[in-house]
Amino acid sequence: MGLPRKTCVLTALLGAAATSGLAALVLMLVQATDVLLPAGTKFGLVFDAGSSHTSLFVYRWPADKENDTGVVSQALACQAEGPGISSYASDPARAGESLQGCLEEALALIPAAQHRETPVFLGATAGMRLLSVKNSSQAELIFAAVARALGRAPVDFRGAELLAGQDEGALGWITINYVLRLLVTFSFSGAWVRPADASLVGALDMGGASTQISFVPGGPILDKSTQATLRLYGSDYSVYTHSYLCFGRDQMLNRLLAALAQAFSNFYYTFHFLNLTSGQTLRTANATVWEFCQRPWELVVASYPGQERWLRDYCASGLYILTLLLEGYGFDQDTWSGIEFRQQAGGTDVGWTLGYMLNLTSMIPAEAPARWRAASHGVWTAGVVFVALTLVTILGTAAAQLLWPQA
Template identity: 25%
Template sequence: MTVSSSLGTSEAIHHNLLRVVEDLCQQTSNQNSHYEQLSNMYTVFVESNLAKPLSGALTLEVSPTETAQDVVNNFLLSLQREDGIPGLAIFDKNHRKLDWDTTLESQGILEGSKLYISYDSQLHIRPVHIAVVGIITVIISSILLIAASVLFGATGGDIPFDYGIVIDAGSTHTEIFLYQWSGSKQLGTGKVHQKSFCKNDEGIADVPDPDTIVACVRNVTNSLPSDKSISPVLYLGATGGMRLLNMSSSMDSDLILMALKYALSTTPVDVRSVGIIPGKIEGLYSWITTNFLTETIQQEKILDTYGALDLGGASTQYAYALDINSTKNYSDATLLKLYGHEYYVRSESFLCFGLSKAMDRNQALIFMDQNEILDPCLPLGYSAKKKAKSFFQNPCVYNEYFAKWLREHPKEDEKIVITGDGNYPRCQKYVQKLIDEENCKISGFPECLHKANITHHNDRYMAFASFYHIVTYLNGSGSLEKFIAETKEFCNLTWDQVKERSHSKGELSHLLTYCFGAVYVTELLVSNYGFNYVSWRSISFKNRIKGADVGWSLGYMINATNAIPEESPTPPVISLTVFVPLCILCSILILAAVMLLRKTLRFITHKKYYVLADF
């Protein structure tokens, strides 16, 4: 046991001695290696292409076993920069980039080699690149922001136009008007403007052919924008001629209106109403038209309005607004709500006292008063034949006394010869008899004209339709004296002289009625309505104002807009839910790019380059 223990101890001491010897040999080897390395050191010249304070040139002692990274770190240490700068690279004199982790010796760097420190173009983005990116970002974001603002602010919010068609189906003609107004309206009422017009020189009561009216409707709708969603509302109002037909044959008038309604439904319109309008309502609509075109009902406060005087072919109307501050009884007036104001308008219509029907009745009175049919209101030398049947079928002429006269004279299917006499005093005498209410009732006519002194209710009036055509033709709009003088001269013209004044067949047919018409207008306005030589000057004779026809149809459309809902504004090209996030994104990009540019500019001013990671 003792021997064995001694042997074990001896082996352990021997092993420790071997280790000590090995350590001493290793230290000697390292020292020799270090001395060998020091003996192999050589000099290289390093130049920096960086901006100050990293620029300059140094001579460094390097070992062949050092790497390119060691050279750069030693260079920075010599400049007292212990922290590394990312993105640097080192190049030889041939501009060859040295491998970062490979020894100098293996890359051919020898004594006296010249090396250059710079940024690695493959890894580094210079401030100029950052500036370009920032500028491009600002430009693109700004353009996008401006475009979004324009698309949202300038393209949306438009109020589309509404469109409507009114057909004035009169006794002697049919007129089709296309109107437009802004869908926003003014205090509930549309500011209506005439856009297109078509006319047919026949009344629907005489020629119940819907084809010409349908053709006119298609003609005016051709001027609409090419938007298939546009479907103008359409109203047809039949006036005096159809009122008379309804009196004599309600079945015929109903059939005509039904045929028209069906035919109009085939056109690209929204047919709202096809019917006969009462004469009183026709007068009200004429009043609206008159005061709309003269801009007396579109104001913030109520202004003095015009009265309206209408002379059609089968009826005549007047209308005026009552003074709302007076204590008058409004029971016979109609309340109109227009552009935020209320107006009480009184209107009256006289059927059978339009120009055409009044002339028919005047001739009937002449026939009943004499054995020969000699009309003093027609020019001397004029002669024509007229079927007696036309008088039988005319409700404005036919009564029991006239029927008795016809039974004693020509038969219904015979023709009556009408001869002109051209006598102003006798023409005036018959016209005065025609408009006399008492004589009208004695003669047995159901429709009579009574006196209504309307000059006390309104200071100014607008006269249109046949009032305008007759008075302006005879240059009597400014003076009653001149109008009467011109009427006397015209009534004394012969038929040949009248034809010389005519330029067309249509004009000649009108001129044939102007002697009677002028006398009739004078007696109607002076004897029945109360105008005189002074108040005559308060009448404005107009047919068109600001490109729109004066008549009841425009007033009808204006009043109808009260019941038509307002249009909603059109949406913008881009919605609010897209516009707001887009604005926020563009603003963030612009702000970030501006901050980047400011920092880059500050660095460039101090002549420093930094890598992208520094930002």
């Protein structure tokens, strides 16, 4: 005598459920392929402790890097309250306190889970170089206060140090060539490559207490003390860089005040005020500076209301910049057109801090992209169908069991 009808139906339904479930499992496991998920994002913080103020820059880059160097972008810029840290010689603790506002703003931007692995560095430039020469013990107390303040933060604090003038110049050179995409660029093939016809540019920088010049010369650098050797994105660079201490904005201001009762500001701000940042000729620049210097003071004040604090500086500043570029660095009528005055490039502040972070990323281990098992759309659709069939047959089996009349 054969099996009861109920048993046959239930057996058939369970067999169908098992078959469709096994088919779905095979499709998911056998037909799946490995895919790489996008790499995570790393962050880094750099404090630029200049002579007149301190700025914090937050940078980010994909964790997998490119040729051992991160593809870095600027995520935040914050100017700390108060003057530069060298101004706190009589009260060093306030130097550390002055950084807290910007630090808190940066940490609010970075995911909390990444705070402990985020590198933080403070580099002090010419203002602290001068203080170190005048009173090394005061400079040490300021660095100690800054280190205590940043060391208490939930970050990977890398130190607070005096940045050598040559390092400041070389790192500034890295920054400007990077933001102009002369070190690495994204190709049409979807890869980061070094531009084949890239023409590297030199960098001129003027801070409050020093001015720097950096470039790749056409021949060997004879004075090795002016040479910086860099490796970025798999390529080596030999850069000439020199820093002139006491030839920055504020130091020259002190000398001019003593001699002429005048003042001045740095490259970009002065020439921006004089509307000379759009590629004007040397003749135009020279005529514009002299025309401004010859205006009556009453006319100048009336023409620029609310700017009295800075107006007295622009004449002397413009004349100093022309003298420095022409007499100091040797630019002339033919080479003047090669100078560009910029505060930003590619949405990034121009300075040494980005160069520092790019250089630092070469020492931070890269993270491999995460792997995941994935299937094509067709295979995924078939798998969904089989899973649905499995659920339907299981539900049918349960319904048959409940509703079938008992023997």
